[in-house]
Structure formats: structure tokens, C-alpha cells
Amino acid sequence: MLSLWSWHQLQLMKARDFFEPDMDVIYERTVDDAVNDPSTEQLLRAHSGVTKSDLEQDLLAPLFKDFTISRCPDVELQTFERAGEALADIEEQRRCARSGAAWDWRVACSLLAVAALAVLLLGNLLWLGAAVVAAAALLFVLSWCGAAVSDHVLDSFKEAGLAVSWAVQRVEVGVRAVRWGKVLLKEGILPAVPHVVRRLVGDEPDSMFLPDRSSGLRTPRSAAHVVDTRAMRQLERKLDQVEYGTIAVCGPRGSGKTTLLEQCVEDAELGLLAQAPATYAPHDFLLSLSVRLCETYLSGEGYDVPEFTRLSPTRRLLRRARSRMRKLARWSVFAVPAAALVALGLYAPARSLYTQHADSIGDTGRERGDVLRDGVVDIWQGHAVVASLCVTLAGLVWWQSRHAAWLPRLIKESWRRTCRALGHLLQCLAALSIVLDEQIMRLDLDIGPQTLATAGLLALAWRVCVACRDSGTEFDLGRWHISLRRLFQPLAALGAAGLVLYVVDSPEIRPLLADEDNPLRMAVFMVGLALVGVGRWEPRLDEPELVTRCRNHLYRLQTIQMSGNTFNATGPAQVLTLGGSHATSVTTVPPTYPELVDSFRDLLTQIAWALHLRNTTGPPRDASRTVVIAIDEVDRLGSDTEALAFLGEIKAVLGVPYVYYLISVAEDVGATFVRRGLPHRGVTDSSLDDIVHVQPSTLEESRTLLAVRTDRLTEPYVRLAHALSGGILRDLMRYGIQISEMQEKSQSHELTDISRHLILEELSETLAGFRTLLSKHHWTRETRTILSRFGTLVTYLSDPRPCPCTQVKLQTTLEEFAFGRADDHLQSALSGQLTTEAVQLIDEASAYAYFSLTLLDIFTVRHFSQRAADAAVRGEGGEPERLAQARQELGISAYSARPLIDTIREAWSLPLATADSRRIPRQSPCTVHARQVPLLPGTPTR
16 A cells, blocks of 8 residues: 555646646656666665666666667657657648637637626527527628628637647547556666666677567568668669669679569559469460569559459350449449439429420421421532532541541530520529519518527528538547547538428428429429539540450460351241251460560550650659569579570560569679679670679678667677677578577676577577488498587587586587597598588588687677777788678688688687687586586676
8 A cells, every 4th residue: 555655646647747748757757766766776786886866867868768768668659659649640630720810719708608608697598599599690791791890700610620630639649658658667777777777787788689579670672661771772873874774783692673663663663573483384484474574564554453263154144244243233322212203202293394395396396307307408419509619628628637536526615505505594584584473473472580580590500500610620629639520521411401391391481382383393493403514524545455455365375265166047837857967166275486486575665665754755754764574583583504595595586675673693693793794604605784793781781781670789780680680681680580589588788698698509400400400421431420419519509497506518529520629530531431412511501600600709709899899900811891791701611701700819819729618617516516617718707
């Protein structure tokens, strides 16, 4: 149970958060409360070297601020931020309204409140309602006349409404701030205090890793985290120099070639990214590329891609009929009752009109028809020479104008204007006939002012509801989201219904509505309305020729069309029957590879030219290039011979004007292109126009790539991930994720523990792979020692719960294997008992173990930053980039990587042999076996 003082402090903290709901201020207050918490004071007493000011300064640092906030539930923070944004929006609206207002809304609303109170005191609620209605009518009249007073009153009302919204939202923000401060203290800052204290006790701030749940490393292929690299800038320069061409992108696997191609495809107006199959067939690949091209162009132009289902024609017909019947049924639900009601209401006036004017209209039509017939007969018989010349000339002009664009436009515009003018004329005549009707004028209409005022107020209320409904305004009122459309839509319907019922039920207005010519006026008005709608109608535009061709091309590539004809002839069946039958069937033949190449190239040329012409003559577009076709994963084809054969097969579709081809190839294919002009010549000379080499990233680029995704990887962790990956971007992202995984596995935030787990786990997986490869070779009694030593090292590495005894044995075995002290494999190789391939595998595994041992000696020992600075001074081996270069060299040759690792160890003052590393170790107790074991180098003492 809380004491009175604790309860008072808790309420005071809530009040401060409520009245000052600023994110930074709340964090600072929460940090102050956490520093003064009893548990924190007890922790500080156990670490006398750390003061409250030091702890508070570290907790206020941006790194720990983000760390503590990330530990809290996202719901509370997002709710608080949304409430603050809504309050800021309302404040901005108030500021804009205040800047354009001529009156002070407080004074205006106070005067109106005093007037309303006076009316209520002098009269009753009915008087107050009448006064409100009269004020609204007066305001409407003033607004209709354009008086400035109405604008000032409306502005004051608007400011008053915004003030109420601000007050409600301010309470909401205060409540959310109190909840956020409570969650931040309990789940964010207090659990982070022990980590900060441990960091302050240590002497290396950058060695602590704080996990991030919202890290961008969780989505390594996200386009939001793409950064500008050397290869991307180089490719942009090469593309800017030419209007079209074929550029190869080569580099080691995982270096970012696919991301580079995806970025170029995304920036293009029409982009395709095709994956080269592992076992390719040129015909199938080009067929798939053609289909993708047609589908992408159809989708980009806003047309549906045809679907080819495996259903029978009958089922497809039934499905199509069911869909159309569903649409027809929905349309009929509204169309049939509406047509029935309109026909019922207008049948009598229409029949009366037809009875009165049918004979005269028929006689006039017959007279005009006789005149036209006589004129045609006169022209036909040659009695009207001038008319025959005019008719002949009109026919020639009509034929000559078949390709002219002005004639269809003239007919279309004339039809539109005529229908609209005639429709508006009929509507005006229907309305004007009410005023000019003598029967209506003879009616003794005694419509009182009260009826007019009531009808006017109802009409005004309905019009205001419609205006509010159609405004589309939406805003937040506290925790509620208000949409004027949803709020005023039923009110507008009720207002319209109330207005109609009042007018129909009023005895003063009923004689005006009961005039016998009103249905006829309604019919004329509806005919005019229909003519206006016909004038606005436009026929659907014809499908462009290129879209039709793409659609036909898809049918040609994805379907087999069959056509059959049957003819039967049978004579009279009296004595002898004579008959014959003939059947013909035609089936389309799939296109051959040369036909497919020609059709694809021709179609792509037309598409590229059409897009290029539209970009040069039309408005500018955001796309930097017209058509980009990227072919990825060519390096998966196996050997360079297969990749070159693939390029030779698809060479026929390259070189299309205004089309950029980007092809991802392996490094050996790029080396073949680089040697062009020398005695060696290949298919790349005629297939590729240029090449871009995607090199492994430098330490600076790796630092930038990781910083975009997370700010938790400090310099030691960036250098660790860069060294393990060798600058390969895919591996760099993977090791960045594994650092967080190792932190969770080791339950430690220190560099020494995280790096040790990460390096040993990677070494265990790598050596297990080497052992699998070695198991495929023949082993004898004399050579089994090597394989058993290999297995012993893998066993030590894969121990899930190692004790200090195992750690010492692991260190000794790893040093012997890495330094090559147990050189049994060399003696066996000299005696011919091991194959050359087995010896090479052992040497590669030993070199990788040597590299891992070097990483362990560098990153698992304390004071990394100081030792790194000392190593950089001693020579080139201490440069930060050397570890990644050694990892890259391991991918080329284990024998050339060892001297490079030796220079690194010399710069870091590490032993170069097992004998040099022998020292008298300190003893520490093994908690598992209850005995003294040597203390590993770099292990901290307590």
C-alpha cells in the first residue's frame, strides 16, 4: 500500500503530465522520477562510482531515450502522438480563423448569450426558439445579399466551435499524456536503469548493445532503406550517357546486384524484372518475358489483363451469365419500381397530351414526308438540277472527310450543345408555365406569412444539411472521429421529407399543387432533364491499337485456338440416298523461337517508341527512363560457359531503341567482357555495351547502410559485422540481425560476450560444412586423426552449455588447428594418402579458423577502442578495412589469406604461433566440475 507521501507524489506527477503534455518534458520528468526511485537509489549505493547526475545525463542521451521508448507498448505512444497531432491541427485551424476574423468571437458569443438569456427570462422556450429561427433567417438573408456582417457572425461561430473542439481535445491529450508517462516509467526507464549503471561502471561506452524491436534490419529488402552506393552512382552515369543499350552488372553474390536492378526498374516508366532460370530454355524464357511485357503494359495503361482459366466453356459462360444476372438484378431492384412509379404518375397527362396532339403531329409528319419524297423523286428523275448537283457535292465532301478529325468533333459538339440547350429550355418552360397559367392566377391563394416562414425555414434547414453533407469535412472531437457526411446524411433526408410533408399537408398550398396541368409540367421537366443527361453522355473511347495488339499477343502465346467446319449433303430418301460429309479443323501452331524473337522485338519497339513519343510531346513525367528490362540471377546458371551461351541466345532481342537492358552476371562473365580487344574474344563483345562492377562495400558504406536501418549498432559492432561479411551486403544485413540474436541468446549487452557467441556460432556452422565435404573422401587408419580432430573441434563449438573446462579445451584445440600445429595432413599428403582436394579443404578450413581466432582475439577482449587505435598506429595491418579484406581473400585462396591475417595479428600485437602464446594462466574455479581451470585471456575478473 502506498504511503501518503508516495500517493501525493504520484498524483503530482500525473497533474504535471496532464497540464504539460510535451513528449520531451514528460520524458525528462519521468527520468527524474526514475532516478529518485528507491530501487534506483539502492542500486546506486551498490556502485559508489556512479552518481545520480551521471545516471540522469546518460538516460537523457538520444541513444538511451530511443531504447527506453522502444521497450514500451506501441499502442500508448501512438495514441498519445495521434491525440497531439489532432490538437496541433485544431490549433492551426484556430490560428487561421483568428487571422481572418474581424470580430472577437468571445465578445460576439457573449452578446448572443446575453440576448438569448434575456429572451428566455422575458418569455419562454417557445420565444427563444422563435428568436433563434428569426436570427437564422436574418443571417441567411444577409448572407444572400452579401453583407459583411453575416461573414463576421459565421466566423465568430466557427471560432467558438473550434474553441470547444480544442477544449475537448486538450482534455484527451492530457489523459493520454498521463497514461504514457506511467507506462514510460514502469516499462521503459526503470528496467533500463541497471543497463545504464553497468555501462557507467565500465570504461567503454560503445561496447554496450541495446536491442531495437523496430530495427530496419528486420526487413533487409525493404525499398525504404535503400541508400546511394558507388555502384548505383556509376550505373546512373552510364545510363545517362546513352538513350538505350545493354549494361551488365557483375559482382560477387550478395553484393547488392538485385537491389540495384530493382531500383532501376522501379524508377522506369515501364520496368520488368525477370529471373533467369537455373536450367534455362531460351524459348521458354523469351515466352515468359513476352507475357510479362504485355501484362505490364496493359496494367500501366489502365486496361485489364485477360484471364485464361482452366474451366470449360460452359462453366465460363455460366459464370459470366451469373455475374451479369447479379448486376441486372441489383439494377432492377431500383429501376423497375422507379419506372413503375413514374409511369403511374405520368400516364394520365401523357395519354391526354397524346389524344390532343396526336392527329396534328401525324398530319404535320405526313406533310413533311410527302415534301421530302417529292424532292427525292424530282432529283431522281432529273427535274431538280441544282438540287442534284448539291446532293452530289455533299456526297463527295462526306467521302473526303472520312479521315478528318474535325467532322466527328463538330457532330459531337453540335449534338451535345443541342441536347443541353433543348433540355434547359424545356425545364425553363415547365417552371415558367406555373407563373403564366391563367387558372393558377384565378385561384384565391391566401398563403399566410407563418406558412411561408415555416416552409422557408424547413427549406433552409434542408439546404444547410445538404451543404454540410457535401462539404466532406472530417475532424476529431476528443476520442471521437466526426464525419459531417455520415452525420448530416440522415438529417438531410429527414429535412427533405419534413419539407415535402409540410407542403403537401398545408391547406393553403394544396390548391397550388392540385392544378391539373402539374403532371404535364413534371413530364416536360423530366424530358428536359433526360435531354441534359443525353447531352453529357460520351461514348467509350476505342481501345488503342497497341493495347489491342498486346491483348492479341497474349492470346497467341497463352492459348491454343481450334476451329472446325463440317458440311453434310443428303439427297432425297425415296429410292436411293446420296450424301457427303466434309470436315475441316484448323489449330494454331505455337510460335517458333525465331517468330517469337521477331514478334517480341517488334512489339517492344512499338511500346518503347509510343512511350518515348508521349514523354517528349506530353507533360513531363516522374520516370527517369522509358523502358527498363532487368534480367537477374544469370549467375545462377552454373558455369560461365552456360551464362555466355544464355547471352548468346537472347542477344537477338537486345539493342531495341529507347530500351535499357540490365543483366546481372557473375564476375567471370564480367572478366570476359573486360578482356575484349585482346586475343580472347567472346559473345560479350556483341551482347553488352558496358559493364558495372559491384564491389564489396567499404567500412564507410557499411556504416551508412546499417545506420539507415538502426542506430543501435555502435562502431565496434559495425566493424564486427563488416569483418565477418567481408563487405557483402547480404551477409552484412544477416550479421546485423545475428548480433541482436546473440544478445538475446547470451543475455548480455557487452561486446565481449555478444561477439564471442557470434564468432563461435559462425565458425561452428562453417566447420560443420567442411566436415560434410571431407566425409565424401576416402579415409584410412593413418589419416583418421585429422577427421577426429576436426570432429572434436566441431563438438566443442556446438556445445549448447559450455563450462570453463570446455572453453579452455576449445581455445587450445582451435589454436592448434588454426596455426597448423597438428600438421598430420601435410605428412599424409606427402605420402600420397590424402587427395589434393582433401588437403585443400583442410587448408581452407584451417585458414578460416585462423581468421575466426583473430576475430576472437580482437573483439572478445576488453578495451576494444583503445586497442584499435593502437593497432592503427602500428601499421597497415591495423587499418579498420583489413579484416574485411582478409575475409574477401579467403573466398579466393586460403594460402594468400594467411599472410594478410598475419599482418593483422602483428598490428594488434597477437601471437603468430601456438608456442608464442604459451603463458602461465591464472586459475579460476569451474562451477560444473569443482576444479581450478586456466582463465582465458581477456576474461574480466570480479
